[in-house]
Amino acid sequence: MDLKLISSNKSFGGYQKVFEHFSPTVQCNMKFGIYLPPAESENEKFPVLFYLSGLTCTEQNVITKSGYQRFAAQYKLIVVCPDTSPRNCNIPNEDEKWNIGSGASMYVNAQQEPWNKHYQMFTYITDELYQLVQNTFPVIQDKISISGHSMGGHGALLCALLCPEKYKSVSLFAPVCSISNSPTLIDGLKTLVGEEKHILQKWDTTFLVKEYDGPEMEILIHVGSDDEYLIKDLLIDDFVEAANKSKDNKIKTTLFLEEGYDHGYYFISTFIGEHFKFHSSKLSV
Amino acid sequence: MDLKLISSNKSFGGYQKVFEHFSPTVQCNMKFGIYLPPAESENEKFPVLFYLSGLTCTEQNVITKSGYQRFAAQYKLIVVCPDTSPRNCNIPNEDEKWNIGSGASMYVNAQQEPWNKHYQMFTYITDELYQLVQNTFPVIQDKISISGHSMGGHGALLCALLCPEKYKSVSLFAPVCSISNSPTLIDGLKTLVGEEKHILQKWDTTFLVKEYDGPEMEILIHVGSDDEYLIKDLLIDDFVEAANKSKDNKIKTTLFLEEGYDHGYYFISTFIGEHFKFHSSKLSV
Numbered sequence: 001m002d003l004k005l006i007s008s009n010k011s012f013g014g015y016q017k018v019f020e021h022f023s024p025t026v027q028c029n030m031k032f033g034i035y036l037p038p039a040e041s042e043n044e045k046f047p048v049l050f051y052l053s054g055l056t057c058t059e060q061n062v063i064t065k066s067g068y069q070r071f072a073a074q075y076k077l078i079v080v081c082p083d084t085s086p087r088n089c090n091i092p093n094e095d096e097k098w099n100i101g102s103g104a105s106m107y108v109n110a111q112q113e114p115w116n117k118h119y120q121m122f123t124y125i126t127d128e129l130y131q132l133v134q135n136t137f138p139v140i141q142d143k144i145s146i147s148g149h150s151m152g153g154h155g156a157l158l159c160a161l162l163c164p165e166k167y168k169s170v171s172l173f174a175p176v177c178s179i180s181n182s183p184t185l186i187d188g189l190k191t192l193v194g195e196e197k198h199i200l201q202k203w204d205t206t207f208l209v210k211e212y213d214g215p216e217m218e219i220l221i222h223v224g225s226d227d228e229y230l231i232k233d234l235l236i237d238d239f240v241e242a243a244n245k246s247k248d249n250k251i252k253t254t255l256f257l258e259e260g261y262d263h264g265y266y267f268i269s270t271f272i273g274e275h276f277k278f279h280s281s282k283l284s285v
Numbered sequence: 286m287d288l289k290l291i292s293s294n295k296s297f298g299g300y301q302k303v304f305e306h307f308s309p310t311v312q313c314n315m316k317f318g319i320y321l322p323p324a325e326s327e328n329e330k331f332p333v334l335f336y337l338s339g340l341t342c343t344e345q346n347v348i349t350k351s352g353y354q355r356f357a358a359q360y361k362l363i364v365v366c367p368d369t370s371p372r373n374c375n376i377p378n379e380d381e382k383w384n385i386g387s388g389a390s391m392y393v394n395a396q397q398e399p400w401n402k403h404y405q406m407f408t409y410i411t412d413e414l415y416q417l418v419q420n421t422f423p424v425i426q427d428k429i430s431i432s433g434h435s436m437g438g439h440g441a442l443l444c445a446l447l448c449p450e451k452y453k454s455v456s457l458f459a460p461v462c463s464i465s466n467s468p469t470l471i472d473g474l475k476t477l478v479g480e481e482k483h484i485l486q487k488w489d490t491t492f493l494v495k496e497y498d499g500p501e502m503e504i505l506i507h508v509g510s511d512d513e514y515l516i517k518d519l520l521i522d523d524f525v526e527a528a529n530k531s532k533d534n535k536i537k538t539t540l541f542l543e544e545g546y547d548h549g550y551y552f553i554s555t556f557i558g559e560h561f562k563f564h565s566s567k568l569s570v
Contacts, residue, residue, distance in 0.1 A: 010511070011551035067352035067554060226295070266296040269352060 003136065006031065012073035013038035016063055025128040026086045026118050032129065033059040033081035034137065035072045047143035047283035048078045048133060049276070050159075050167075052125070052152030055185075056103040059083050062149070065265035071276035077283070080133050082125060084152070086118040100188045106179065107155030108203045110192040119192055125155065126163045145279045149173040149268060150229070151185070157205040157219075157239075164214035169282035171220040171275040173268050174227050177239035178206040184233045206239045212246050219243065219253045220278045222271045224261025288421065291316060297358035298323035301348055306417070310409045311371045312402055317414065318344040318366035319422065320357045332428035332568035333363045333418060334561070335444075335452075337410070339435030340470075341388040344368050347434070350550035356561035362568070365418050367410060369437070371403040385473045391464065392440030393488045395477040404477055410440065411448050430564045434458040434553060435514070436470070442490040442504075442524075449499035454567035456505040456560040458553050459512050462524035463491040469518045491524045497531050504528065504538045505563045507556045509546025 006018040014037040023030045037046060049072075053062050059081045062068065072079045085105035087094075091114050094101040110119035133139060146167045148156030153175020160170040179185050180200040193199050201207040223236055230236070236255065243251040261267040291303040299322040308315045322331060334357075338347050344366045347353065357364045370390035372379075376399050379386040395404035418424060431452045433441030438460020445455040464470050465485040478484050486492040508521055515521070521540065528536040546552040 009547055009549060009551040010509070010545040010555075012555050016551055064550065065349050067355070069551070069554070070352070224295070260295040262294055264294060265349065266294040266301055266354070269354070270295075270297050 011069040014073050025120050025124040028086045028089050031059050031083050033063040035069055035079040037073050037076045045138045045140045046076055046078045048139050049279050050080045050146040052148035052155040053084050054150030054152050056098050057084050066272050067269045068272050071273050075276050075280035089118045100191050104188050106189050107158055108192055112194050115192050126159050143283050145169040145283055147171040151176050154179055161208040161212055169279050171278055174223045174263050176234055178204055178235040180204040182233040206242050209243045217251050221255045224267045225257055225259050227263045296354040299358050310405050310413045313371045313374050316344050316368050318348040320354055320364040322358050322361045330423045330425045331361055331363045333424050334564050335365045335431040337433035337437030337440040338369050339437050341383050342369050351557050352554045353557050356558050360561050360565035374403045385476050389473050391474050392443055393477055397479050400477050411444050428568050430454040430568055432456040436461050439464055446493040446497055454564050456563055459508045459548050463489055463520040465489040467518040491527050494528045502536050506540045509552045510542055510544050512548045514548055
């Protein structure tokens with residue numbers, strides 16, 4: 001496994017880096033951002049927060065726009081920001097639509113031709129990159145949490161609900177909570193996994209949360225009241241209602257509806273400090 | 286004077302807005318970003334910080350990448366972020382080179398054809414936009430400071446040295462300090478103002494600081510030790526040396542050379558809080 005350093009910039013005493021590597025899971029080169037906080041000694045190790053970005057984003061959006069490095073340095077967290085899909089795979093029309101193909105992996109494992117050769121993002125995030133980060137960087141083993149925005153919120157929920165033993169805490173910005181019921185997103189999901197209802201539901205976090213039977217999980221959610229996707233595509237209330245009925249109350253959600261905020265990075269940067277504080281408290285246990 | 290609202294996003298309790306207007310000074314439409322901090326009453330007024338961006342930037346770079354809104358909200362400052370030049374003026378080759386034309390006004394008033402019709406950025410910043418902001422937004426009259434990055438640092442220094450009565454304080458990130466001695470920038474400057482040495486020096490802040498005879502002025506400067514432009518194009522040491530010999534010690538500089546930081550927004554975002562604290566202390570006097 002060779003990592004190619006694309007960029008390295010000092011930020012808040014640590015380093016914001018971008019690496020590229022060939023991923024056997026998705027069969028193409030993938031980039032990810034990683035922030036390494038300032039270390040007090042050569043041997044110091046840190047907990048890790050994964051951050052999954054939204055539809056159309058690359059790793060660049062969150063590393064340039066959220067200002068998270070201030071809090072990654074303060075709370076001493078490594079932060080990993082994967083790209084949102086395979087790219088340049090020579091799949092016909094892969095770059096044609098903003099909600100199908102490049103930038104729109106939906107963080108699932110595709111079953112449909114021709115996407116299934118590359119679009120195995122769920123395994124890439126929860127297995128390949130998860131291991132790569134622990135094997136390559138100064139990580140405290142198993143001290144790993146996950147966060148995400150919009151489609152990346154859906155991705156973070158998928159990871160946490162399907163692999164709860166891998167993540168200590170989950171936080172979400174304006175998450176897509178029931179992808180199979182989103183009119184904007186259902187076509188992209190069907191392109192990747194087919195039209196069968198039980199398969200669509202397998203990747204729908206509101207269905208998954210009803211069946212959840214893992215360890216206790218706390219989920220922090222922020223969303224803006226002026227988010228243009230709030231009503232039609234995020235479907236957060238349905239998720240929270242289902243989560244609140246989870247078996248043995250294993251899932252606890254805390255939802256903040258923030259007056260006047262929209263869907264973008266001005267919203268995220270305003271509240272990202274609270275998410276880092278939340279994860280830091282869970283990762284320090 | 287009509288202002289067209291291009292965007293408005295809630296951020297840290299206030300609003301990051303972008304406006305467009307026709308500027309009689311530069312004879313084209315100009316955009317600027319403005320952050321309005323959260324107000325406690327309808328009549329509350331605020332001091333203003335202008336921030337001038339570097340070569341090739343638009344108003345978008347600083348409003349999306351610096352994270353300044355956190356501090357503008359905390360210190361209750363309006364922040365105005367102009368574009369870096371006139372655009373779409375139908376000047377031949379105006380978009381051909383990154384260091385001549387669009388994005389490269391050098392913040393001077395051009396004298397050379399065909400640029401002189403539009404490239405009057407010094408007057409635009411110090412007069413037209415300065416008045417527009419005071420007449421349009423909830424500004425405490427005359428409580429105005431200025432900051433800038435790289436070429437915008439040069440611009441901020443020009444504004445402060447030539448119009449010292451208009452700005453309460455000056456802060457600079459990796460500023461260009463002697464534009465007529467920068468091999469990267471001299472061609473662009475000559476394109477705008479001609480080749481005569483005394484005119485080139487008129488827009489060179491290291492020459493201007495030697496002649497400065499205005500009110501006392503404190504200048505805060507941060508620059509990274511790994512800044513790729515540090516040695517050849519910024520020429521900060523020459524400026525500081527000249528400033529330290531200023532008449533009656535009217536100019537005081539505080540320069541921080543920050544180990545390992547480069548020229549970009551990861552550097553700026555790390556230190557922008559200190560600049561807002563500096564300006565806030567000067568504007569509250």
